[in-house]
Amino acid sequence: MKKYLVFILAALLVFGLGSVAWAQDPTATQTVTYEVTAINEISVSPETVSLKVDTATAGSQPTDATDDSTTYAITTNGTGKVITGAIDTAMPEGLTLEVNLAAPSVGESVGGVDISSATTTAVDLVTAIGPVAQEGLTITYTLSATVAAGVVTSAEKTVTFTLTDGSV
């Protein structure tokens, strides 16, 4: 009886230890991770536009000069974004530069906005922008002059559009 007991105990010991030592895993795992960063891109084309006020109807202020030959493109994966506009130096007295950006499919245009003095504080042009990738959106510039401005020599201004987070 003791012999059998020893044999059984030994068998249990060997195969028990064996199964522990040789236990195998029929599964293996791998992780795939994707990080999507915030993407906020905007560009204009072409990068130059010329405006000249050179006509007037007798009895009225000079006729506005308007240009809608430029467009902008935008890509963002964010929400609540805005496009702001700023000018490098203020327009001369009597001259007004207004800009109007067409809204992308997800966003709202503010309409025509005077940026003549937006040198330190940019002004909102398009708001409530959501995830979108769109190009060919019209930029309309309007240059206005009063007779008080007199004759103004040609000058160059840089208008900067920025795609940024909306104000809370």
Next chain:
Amino acid sequence: MRKLFFTTFVFLIALFLLFPGVSLAISISATGGWSETIDKDDLVSGAGSDLKSSYESATDATFLTISGCVDDNDTWEVMVSRIDDNWPFTLWVKTSGGNYQAITTTDSDFFTGAGNTANIALQYKLEGMSVQISPGTYSTTITYTVVDT
């Protein structure tokens, strides 16, 4: 008594070593993985364009090893599935020379083979990327299961 115990023990050890299949089972292990960061450089053509919708890993993003087979004729099958909480993409996987197959949340047949096999290279492909995907980190865990057939 001690002699009997020792003899029995040695006998069973020999038995165990002679017939390892008695307690061995086929197992699978994996090394590697795939991690990718999507940023503005992944736009198709800059501002105004969307992100590339499809991305591929290196051809050897993952290496699988099958072990514990009784012999070279011991056949097996590998199945694949994924588990995640927020995975808005379609993920594909293929072996070298194979065809891509989508990894779903339920086990599906992947490939078959026989005998212990090391360094089975796997390549991944992800589809469904766009600017509609919110910024953030997305992760899925792929499970490879080997079944003795």
